[in-house]
Amino acid sequence: MTTTHLPASHDGAPLELQERRAPWPLAILLAVAFVLVPWLGDDYWLNAILIPFLVLSLAGLGLNLLTGYTGQTSVGAAGFMAVGAFASYGLLLRVPGLPLPLALAGGGAIAAAVGLVFGIPSNRIKGFYLMVTTLAAQFFLEWVFTKFPWFYNHASSGTISAPRLELFGLDLHAPAGRYLLVLGCVTLLTWVAVNLVRSQIGRNWMAIRDMDTAAAVIGIPVDGYKRLAFAVSSFYLGVAGALWAFAYLGTASAGSFDINRSFQILFIIIIGGMGSIAGNFVGAAFISLLPLLLNQIGQGLLGGNVDAGQLQNLQKIIFGVLIIWFLVKEPEGLIRLLANLGERLKAWPLRF
Amino acid sequence: MTFFLETLIGGLLAGTMYSLVAIGFVLIYKASGVFNFAQGAMLLFAALTFVSLQEQGLPFALALLLTVVVMAIGAIVIERTVLRPLVNRSQITLFMATLGLSFVIEGLAQGLMGAQVRALDLGIEDVPLFLGEVMVSQFDLVAAATAAVLVAVLALLFNRTRIGVSLRAVADDTRAALSIGINLNRIWQIVWAVAGVVGLVAGLLWGARQGVQFSLSLVVLKALPVLIIGGFTSIGGAIAGGLIVGAAENLAEVYLGPYIGGGITPWFAYFLALVFLYIRPAGLFGERAIERV
Numbered sequence: 082m083t084t085t086h087l088p089a090s091h092d093g094a095p096l097e098l099q100e101r102r103a104p105w106p107l108a109i110l111l112a113v114a115f116v117l118v119p120w121l122g123d124d125y126w127l128n129a130i131l132i133p134f135l136v137l138s139l140a141g142l143g144l145n146l147l148t149g150y151t152g153q154t155s156v157g158a159a160g161f162m163a164v165g166a167f168a169s170y171g172l173l174l175r176v177p178g179l180p181l182p183l184a185l186a187g188g189g190a191i192a193a194a195v196g197l198v199f200g201i202p203s204n205r206i207k208g209f210y211l212m213v214t215t216l217a218a219q220f221f222l223e224w225v226f227t228k229f230p231w232f233y234n235h236a237s238s239g240t241i242s243a244p245r246l247e248l249f250g251l252d253l254h255a256p257a258g259r260y261l262l263v264l265g266c267v268t269l270l271t272w273v274a275v276n277l278v279r280s281q282i283g284r285n286w287m288a289i290r291d292m293d294t295a296a297a298v299i300g301i302p303v304d305g306y307k308r309l310a311f312a313v314s315s316f317y318l319g320v321a322g323a324l325w326a327f328a329y330l331g332t333a334s335a336g337s338f339d340i341n342r343s344f345q346i347l348f349i350i351i352i353g354g355m356g357s358i359a360g361n362f363v364g365a366a367f368i369s370l371l372p373l374l375l376n377q378i379g380q381g382l383l384g385g386n387v388d389a390g391q392l393q394n395l396q397k398i399i400f401g402v403l404i405i406w407f408l409v410k411e412p413e414g415l416i417r418l419l420a421n422l423g424e425r426l427k428a429w430p431l432r433f
Numbered sequence: 434m435t436f437f438l439e440t441l442i443g444g445l446l447a448g449t450m451y452s453l454v455a456i457g458f459v460l461i462y463k464a465s466g467v468f469n470f471a472q473g474a475m476l477l478f479a480a481l482t483f484v485s486l487q488e489q490g491l492p493f494a495l496a497l498l499l500t501v502v503v504m505a506i507g508a509i510v511i512e513r514t515v516l517r518p519l520v521n522r523s524q525i526t527l528f529m530a531t532l533g534l535s536f537v538i539e540g541l542a543q544g545l546m547g548a549q550v551r552a553l554d555l556g557i558e559d560v561p562l563f564l565g566e567v568m569v570s571q572f573d574l575v576a577a578a579t580a581a582v583l584v585a586v587l588a589l590l591f592n593r594t595r596i597g598v599s600l601r602a603v604a605d606d607t608r609a610a611l612s613i614g615i616n617l618n619r620i621w622q623i624v625w626a627v628a629g630v631v632g633l634v635a636g637l638l639w640g641a642r643q644g645v646q647f648s649l650s651l652v653v654l655k656a657l658p659v660l661i662i663g664g665f666t667s668i669g670g671a672i673a674g675g676l677i678v679g680a681a682e683n684l685a686e687v688y689l690g691p692y693i694g695g696g697i698t699p700w701f702a703y704f705l706a707l708v709f710l711y712i713r714p715a716g717l718f719g720e721r722a723i724e725r726v
Contacts, residue, residue: 224696398536408519
């Protein structure tokens, strides 16, 4: 598995001696994201690119906590996203006057509870066998949200849509509002995740990932931490699912959270970087921009009369090739490539 | 009682179809430790190639032969471009590479040969047979017989030929096999080619039943519970797992389905597998892993 890297800023000093300071680039990035983008960005960019990118990053983060940090491969991510979406919908619908953040958190909490249940087998089942059991979650949850009309309020279409999107009396239906909602959730949860993986919990997860037998030998309660990872990961996925349904799609059904979504999220963490927080964002950007880019290139080269089906096939092939190529060349993902590039640029123009 | 028997036998026969897909997995897992998610895509590719060749007017046998050749070439290409560069990587990395591979193969198959549904006629009449009072689908019987023949051929290949013996040596201990001069790369190519042929047989049977189309590649999701019940390393397990899943799925849909809303086949097999796993974490016939620090 991948190895972990301590933050590169400590210059040989013990961790506790370091001065904690907010890195400037991050502050600027946040300022741009929170102020400049909603002010300047047009609706197409916000709706079609930035919102899905942020939600997918959050979903990737959730899966990364489980797969990248704890080493429990899951291919049921979309199932837990569905739980979050349908649970938030149910809460908003059935609890009058519930504020939106609480509905999102509640959806996440319910997803976490479901994740905890599906994480129980992890105490006996490992590796590929465990991975296949996460498929059970995927298919079972998809079935539940199709078969029982109670979950989608007996709508004949079987879909859910956000009843109301408002916060402190502000209407969030405009693209900029939804963007800020998503950005706020992602920033908060990313900050929590960064701290979580640097805490005792995160260290224990990584010990379990690197070798769970050894982790048990040094006294880490392996089963409990694996289940905790399932619960926390499902919380993140649940919130991401609710945002995906309400802030991006607007109207969602169980079909919005099928197995292909699960694979998409798995690819985000493979391409971005397993066991890396920033990697999720890079991976999600890659996954959401590549189809647009290929579309543009396809239309530019072939003058608009290109068969949509063939373009999709071509996209699939390029996607698959890229995944294999990444695994061969840089198993730690795009984020590692970027880091290497940064190191090189530091020494530029000297090679060593 | 007759109805119960019909359901049971129908399930068992459908189960042999699952086993066929699972066997392709087991072959590759045993020889190269790769959990090959692309097996479903290979199945689709093989069936599509065969149908396309037949549409060009080629006779059955020639089309079959050519498809086998194509699958063998595919196996060599995969070994060169995917397996060899990833040698000695963790199993999960290899699994993810096969996920990427499945995208490539699916894209190629549909891009080259079209995405529309093709009918495939294997010349098997699907008229129900009556054994006593129990109605059995003739097609299912033929499929089961094909599976039996395939397994017998594989058993002969593994036990009676030089290639088979070296293959088992690789599966048993890769390092030892390497050190006595077995060409690992060659073995991998052969195994992937054999898995491709197994995929072809499974693809033809499934394709004749539901038409050759993209959903064929999803058969792989049917085979996964079969695999974990039987264990990744045992062909016998794949067969037993297939029969168990097929029978249980049919019985559950008929007797349990009406109570909880029906349509439970997509996940029932997975739950069954989970229960089995909880009791035996390495499947019914899988090898127990011994863990050391």
